[in-house]
Every structure is written in structure tokens, then in C-alpha cells.
Amino acid sequence: MGLNSLRQSAGCVLAVLLYLFSVSALAVDEPKPLKLTTTADHSKFKELQREFQSGPEVTKACLTCHTEAAGQIHRTKHWKWEHLNPDSGQTLGKKHILNNFCISIASNYSACTSCHIGYGWKDANFDFSVKENVDCLVCHDTTGIYKKPPGLAGNPVIKDMELPPGSGKIVKGIDITKVAQKVGKSSRDTCGACHFFGGGGDAVKHGDLDSSMAAPDRELDVHMDATGLDFTCATCHKTSSHDVAGSRYTPTAMDKGGAHIRGKEDNSNPATCVSCHGNGPHKKEERLNQHATKVACQTCHIPAFARGGVATKMNWDWSTAGERDAEGKQVVRKDDKGRVIYESRKGTFTLGENVKPEYFWFNGDVNYTLVTDKIEKSEGVIRINWLGGSPTDGKSLIWPVKVFRGSQPFDPINKTLVKPHTAGNDDTGYWKNLVWDKAVEAGMKDAGLPFSGQVDFVKTEMFWPITHMVAPKENALACVECHSKNGRLTGIQGVYIPGRDANKLIDTIGWGIALLALLGSLGHGLMLIAARRKHQGE
Amino acid sequence: MGERVYIFKGFERFWHWSQAGLIMFMMLTGFEIHGTYSIFGFERAVNYHNIAAWSLVGLWVFAIFWHLTTGEWRHYIPSVEKVLVIARFYSSGIFRNEPHPFKPSQLNKHNPLQRLTYLGVLLFISPLIWITGWLYLFHGEWSAWGLSVLQLEWVAIGHTIGAFLMLAFFVSHIYLVTTGHTPTSQIKAMITGWDET
Numbered sequence: 001m002g003l004n005s006l007r008q009s010a011g012c013v014l015a016v017l018l019y020l021f022s023v024s025a026l027a028v029d030e031p032k033p034l035k036l037t038t039t040a041d042h043s044k045f046k047e048l049q050r051e052f053q054s055g056p057e058v059t060k061a062c063l064t065c066h067t068e069a070a071g072q073i074h075r076t077k078h079w080k081w082e083h084l085n086p087d088s089g090q091t092l093g094k095k096h097i098l099n100n101f102c103i104s105i106a107s108n109y110s111a112c113t114s115c116h117i118g119y120g121w122k123d124a125n126f127d128f129s130v131k132e133n134v135d136c137l138v139c140h141d142t143t144g145i146y147k148k149p150p151g152l153a154g155n156p157v158i159k160d161m162e163l164p165p166g167s168g169k170i171v172k173g174i175d176i177t178k179v180a181q182k183v184g185k186s187s188r189d190t191c192g193a194c195h196f197f198g199g200g201g202d203a204v205k206h207g208d209l210d211s212s213m214a215a216p217d218r219e220l221d222v223h224m225d226a227t228g229l230d231f232t233c234a235t236c237h238k239t240s241s242h243d244v245a246g247s248r249y250t251p252t253a254m255d256k257g258g259a260h261i262r263g264k265e266d267n268s269n270p271a272t273c274v275s276c277h278g279n280g281p282h283k284k285e286e287r288l289n290q291h292a293t294k295v296a297c298q299t300c301h302i303p304a305f306a307r308g309g310v311a312t313k314m315n316w317d318w319s320t321a322g323e324r325d326a327e328g329k330q331v332v333r334k335d336d337k338g339r340v341i342y343e344s345r346k347g348t349f350t351l352g353e354n355v356k357p358e359y360f361w362f363n364g365d366v367n368y369t370l371v372t373d374k375i376e377k378s379e380g381v382i383r384i385n386w387l388g389g390s391p392t393d394g395k396s397l398i399w400p401v402k403v404f405r406g407s408q409p410f411d412p413i414n415k416t417l418v419k420p421h422t423a424g425n426d427d428t429g430y431w432k433n434l435v436w437d438k439a440v441e442a443g444m445k446d447a448g449l450p451f452s453g454q455v456d457f458v459k460t461e462m463f464w465p466i467t468h469m470v471a472p473k474e475n476a477l478a479c480v481e482c483h484s485k486n487g488r489l490t491g492i493q494g495v496y497i498p499g500r501d502a503n504k505l506i507d508t509i510g511w512g513i514a515l516l517a518l519l520g521s522l523g524h525g526l527m528l529i530a531a532r533r534k535h536q537g538e
Numbered sequence: 539m540g541e542r543v544y545i546f547k548g549f550e551r552f553w554h555w556s557q558a559g560l561i562m563f564m565m566l567t568g569f570e571i572h573g574t575y576s577i578f579g580f581e582r583a584v585n586y587h588n589i590a591a592w593s594l595v596g597l598w599v600f601a602i603f604w605h606l607t608t609g610e611w612r613h614y615i616p617s618v619e620k621v622l623v624i625a626r627f628y629s630s631g632i633f634r635n636e637p638h639p640f641k642p643s644q645l646n647k648h649n650p651l652q653r654l655t656y657l658g659v660l661l662f663i664s665p666l667i668w669i670t671g672w673l674y675l676f677h678g679e680w681s682a683w684g685l686s687v688l689q690l691e692w693v694a695i696g697h698t699i700g701a702f703l704m705l706a707f708f709v710s711h712i713y714l715v716t717t718g719h720t721p722t723s724q725i726k727a728m729i730t731g732w733d734e735t
Contacts, residue, residue, distance in 0.1 A: 287677075289678065290677055483571075484580065496689070496694055499571060510699065510705075513706045514702060516706070517705075517707075517709040527633055528632060
């Protein structure tokens with residue numbers, strides 16, 4: 001080894017040192033410990049690095065980059081609260097229909113539109129074409145602090161304020177700037193902020209959607225299981241162009257299309273069970289796939305609704321509303337579990353937990369009794385909506401349904417249901433003054449509809465197909481739940497269900513023949529014994 | 539003690555008793571599926587019923603093979619002429635302690651009434667139960683087989699009729715077994731193969 005090789009070695013060492021130095025000089029941005037699901041940190045955007053004073057200000061900033069987002073939103077049901085049913089021709093959507101919960105949004109906009117994905121829908125004159133009125137944050141908030149209290153027409157509280165005015169209750173303002181800088185994908189919480197609280201409170205309306213679904217365990221929802229599959233709503237309600245898939249007005253009752261596959265053009269509803277699981281999901285028991293040609297997945301896999309510990313309303317009787325106590329104040333009564341079962345402003349409620357659904361043939365057609373339709377009290381129960389379906393139309397499956405029953409005001413002279421003015425800190429709002437005719441007059445006037453001045457009450461029903469709260473497979477219905485006398489499908493016509501059904505005539509004749517064989521044998525036997533005794537005696 | 543005749547061969551006895559066990563078990567589970575009572579629970583009753591059905595299918599494959607290859611099927615050829623004699627015996631002669639007009643032998647195991655009855659079971663009750671039972675099992679394949687016009691209800695009713703007829707046969711069969719020269723002599727014959735007359 002000579003001087004030459006020594007020089008070579010020194011050169012190598014120097015080269016390595018130089019290399020190391022250059023690497024350390026470039027590695028300024030460490031890899032993130034977590035794999036991010038987004039490429040954008042909105043807090044780094046200049047457009048959002050300012051103090052926002054209102055919702056529309058934030059939207060304006062959003063639209064500087066997401067230039068087409070408002071246009072996408074403007075096309076949706078979430079924005080318009082309007083849906084033209086192409087099959088029935090009925091104009092539906094919250095803007096038009098009435099229900100048997102809080103009844104109608106007409107004249108109650110400021111309260112109801114706290115769940116509108118917009119700002120400022122305070123009366124019938126709301127301008128649906130204004131881009132800045134789109135509320136991006138209500139769906140894209142990740143902080144959980146964004147709230148839109150009723151009474152503010154969909155606006156959040158930015159500065160502390162008294163709400164309702166004159167109540168002495170102060171609602172704290174939220175840091176809308178922080179909300180704007182931390183936007184992200186929608187979540188169970190953002191969708192749930194409205195959909196868990198439909199009908200005016202937690203769990204009231206759907207029965208299969210309530211606050212327990214914000215972080216459900218496996219038993220409550222096998223897909224949304226917060227420590228398991230952790231689906232968000234949008235995992236199934238696969239959204240494209242801001243148009244959320246899935247509809248209560250035109251639902252998919254029977255999906256024959258199999259699982260969706262990338263690359264295959266498929267415009268069918270991506271929110272059905274079949275769109276992921278296909279039409280033959282039961283690998284071990286072909287007989288169950290065969291059941292699925294008549295029975296919706298939900299029927300066996302959602303054994304009960306309201307399973308998360310929050311009771312859902314099952315009945316709402318408006319006709320008992322209006323009580324006042326000795327001091328003339330409104331009354332609230334609770335059951336032994338502390339749940340409200342009577343309110344002067346709303347009437348009497350029946351609540352239910354772990355409710356077994358009712359079952360109906362359903363083909364996806366949903367029709368409504370609209371406020372313009374004539375009704376007769378003598379018809380008995382008026383169906384606010386009803387589900388189409390029959391065992392023979394080839395389009396129906398047996399579905400689980402929450403049937404919401406109640407009694408609500410109608411106009412006995414004009415023979416229509418009515419839209420009362422309920423929410424509102426004014427002289428005609430029923431919730432404040434408990435006077436029906438004034439409330440109905442104000443509501444119908446706002447809706448541009450006639451009112452005779454008289455109010456009566458009529459029994460009503462609404463049908464809510466159950467599709468959430470899917471239980472793990474080990475908790476699916478056992479066969480005997482339906483295959484038995486007085487089982488769950490007692491009222492279902494048009495299918496022969498072994499264990500439930502038997503031909504009475506055949507059974508009578510059959511048992512008769514078997515009994516005759518037995519009696520004949522016994523008689524013959526007795527005669528034979530007697531004859532043999534006699535013979536032995538001889 | 540009279541003479542002893544070897545009537546029932548080994549396979550035949552095995553066939554008889556395993557078939558008897560399977561049919562009794564299928565009546566038990568079948569009427570549970572029908573909704574008559576609850577013992578195993580609907581789901582297990584269905585599973586047991588299916589297992590028993592496929593076991594019986596397997597047994598029949600062997601039994602048919604045995605009958606064809608040994609010529610034993612000839613024991614089910616009906617002979618009409620002496621049916622009335624046998625019928626008269628069971629309706630009156632038996633009470634007067636008359637001797638049975640039929641003597642079984644290896645070539646002629648069944649009396650004419652038995653031949654007719656077993657043939658009836660083979661030609662009417664069994665096919666009714668088998669065909670409806672298979673249709674029941676393969677309900678999901680009906681449309682693929684071009685049988686969409688079938689109604690599950692008709693198939694179920696047919697299967698039920700078969701079950702009731704089998705039950706009536708079963709009751710009568712059990713009783714008539716006890717009417718030999720001692721109540722257990724015929725059961726013994728089916729166990730040992732030897733008939734004592």
C-alpha cells in the first residue's frame with residue numbers, strides 16, 4: 001500500500017462527507033407521521049388567513065379556489081329542498097310537503113332552515129341563485145364547533161347573542177375563522193348535525209339515525225363501527241359533484257344490478273347494500289340469497305331500530321297540545337326515564353327504543369298526500385306518504401319500516417291538511433301563543449293557500465323505510481322470527497312462509513286421516529285382544 | 539314353535555331400519571317446519587330435515603341398486619287375486635283365531651295386501667314427497683329450470699299431503715306389525731331376518 005492509495009482513501013472520505021452534508025441541507029420537510037388523506041392544509045391558504053365576520057364571507061373565500069362548487073350545490077336537493085318525482089309527477093321536498101312531526105316549513109323558515117345548507121332562508125322570498133348563500137362549512141367542518149341554532153335562518157352565531165331574543169339566554173359565538181381554516185371531508189358528525197336531529201330533536205324522526213350513530217359500536221352499526229370499519233355516511237352515500245346519492249323520495253327498493261365495479265358504467269344508486277355486496281352475498285347458504293329475491297337485506301340485518309340508547313318518537317298527537325297550568329304557563333311532562341312525553345306547544349308523544357319495524361312490500365314508489373289534496377276525516381287514518389309495492393309486481397321486496405303515527409290539524413271545511421305557523425316569537429306562532437286558528441291562518445297565508453278558519457284534527461301515518469343501524473351478521477334475524485305463527489311477517493300477503501302458513505283444509509283432512517288410522521288400529525287391536533282372550537278362555 | 543324361514547336379508551334389514559329412523563325423524567322435523575310444534579327451533583329443524591333427506595337419497599341409491607341386481611323388486615309386483623282373502627282375514631278371520639292365509643317365503647315375502655300397500659307407498663306417496671321435496675330444496679333454481687310458474691304454496695301443500703299419507707301409513711304399519719302370532723314376532727323377524735310361523 002503506497003501513498004497513492006492513501007490519497008484515494010482520503011478522497012473517498014471527503015466525497016462521503018460532502019454527500020451527507022448536501023443531503024442534510026435539503027431534508028427540511030420531514031415526512032408526516034400520519035398518512036394524510038388530503039393534499040391541502042387550508043390553514044396555509046392566504047384567502048383564509050383573515051378574520052371572518054359571517055358565513056357568506058367564508059363562502060366567498062372558498063369560491064375563489066372552488067369556483068364551481070356553488071353551482072354544483074345549487075342543483076341539489078340539499079340546496080333546493082325540492083324534488084320533482086318523475087314517476088308520480090308530484091313536487092316534493094321539504095319546501096313543499098308536510099309531515100306529521102313539526103308539519104311544515106312554511107312560515108317557520110328561520111327555525112327549520114337551521115338545517116339548510118345555506119345562509120339566510122328566512123322567508124318564502126329566499127334567493128336560491130346567490131352563490132355566497134351556500135354554506136360550505138356545515139358539511140365540511142372538522143372542528144365540531146360549527147353550529148346553526150334554530151331561529152337564525154341557517155346562520156351560525158359569530159358574536160355572543162341573546163337567543164331567542166328576549167329570553168335572557170346567551171348563545172356563545174363560534175370561531176368561524178378556525179372552522180374555515182380546518183375544513184375537510186364530511187363526516188358522521190357533519191351529516192348527523194341535521195340528519196340525527198330530524199323532526200326537531202335527537203332521534204325524533206328516522207329511528208335508524210340518531211346521535212348514537214356519531215360513534216357507533218359494532219353492534220349498533222357494523223359498517224360505521226367507530227373502532228372498526230369506521231364508515232362515514234359518504235362511504236355509502238357516494239357523492240359526486242356535491243350531489244349526495246340516495247333518496248327518500250325515489251329510493252331503490254330492489255337492486256338487481258350487482259356490485260359496482262370500477263370502469264363499468266353504472267348510474268344506479270351507489271347507496272344500496274347490493275352496490276357493494278352484490279346480489280348473492282351469502283356464500284355459505286344459498287337459501288339466504290334465494291330469500292333476498294323477496295326480502296330486502298335490511299329486513300333480516302336490521303332486527304330493530306333505535307338501538308343506540310336514544311328513543312325515537314313513534315306517535316305524536318297534536319290534538320292534545322295547548323294545556324296551560326294554573327299560572328297560565330306551558331306544561332312539560334316527562335316519563336320515569338326523564339323523556340318528554342307531553343309539551344303544551346306540541347302535544348303528546350309516544351317514544352320507543354329497540355323498536356321492531358313493521359314490514360311491507362315496497363317497490364320504491366313513494367306517494368304523498370300534499371297540502372293541496374282533498375282528504376276526508378271519515379276515511380280514518382290519512383297517509384301522509386305511502387309506499388307502493390305488491391308481491392306480484394316483480395319490483396317489490398319486503399322492507400322494514402318505521403310507521404310514524406299521529407294526529408294533526410286539518411281544515412274540515414276545505415278538507416285539506418294545513419301548515420300551521422309554529423316556530424316564531426310572534427303573535428301567531430303556536431309554540432308561543434297556543435292558538436290554533438291564528439297559527440294555521442298565518443301558515444296557510446305564507447304558503448299562499450286557502451284556510452276556512454276552522455281547525456280539526458285527523459289521524460295520520462307516515463312510512464319511513466329503515467336502512468341504517470345494520471347489525472353484525474350474528475345478530476341478524478333468526479329464521480323463526482318470520483317462520484312462525486304470529487311472527488314478524490304476519491301481515492305480509494303473497495308469499496308462502498313455511499312455519500307461518502298452512503292450508504287449513506289440507507291440515508284438517510290430513511290430521512283426520514292420521515287420526516282415523518290411529519283409531520282404526522286401536523279399535524282393531526281392542527277387538528283382537530278381546531277375541532284372543534275369549535279364545536283362550538274357551 | 540313352528541318352522542323358521544329366513545325372509546329378510548342383511549341389507550334389507552339395514553335398509554328398513556335406517557329408512558324407518560330417517561322417516562320418523564323427518565316426520566318429527568317436517569311437522570315442526572310446518573309449524574305444528576316447536577322442538578328444535580325452525581332453523582335447526584330445517585337443517586336436520588335436509589340432512590336426513592340427503593341421507594335417505596343416499597340410502598335409496600343403494601336400495602334401488604340392491605333391488606335391481608338381486609331381483610328383489612319382484613316382491614312388489616301386485617297380485618290382485620288374493621287381496622280379498624287377506625282383507626277378509628284382517629276384518630273377520632283374525633278375530634276368530636283363524637290361521638293367516640298367507641305364509642311368507644324367500645320367494646314371496648309379502649302378502650298380497652302388503653304388496654299392494656308397499657307398491658302404493660312406492661308409486662304414490664314416495665314420488666309425491668320426493669318430487670315436492672326436491673322442488674322445495676331447490677326453490678332458488680326454479681326460474682333457471684324454467685319452472686317459474688310453480689308456486690311454493692302448491693309444492694308445500696303437495697309435500698304436506700305426502701307427509702300426512704306417510705303418517706297414516708306409519709301408524710297402520712306399526713299396528714299391523716303387532717298382529718302377528720305374538721305382538722313382537724314380526725319385529726323380531728325384521729331384526730333377525732327369521733320369520734317364525
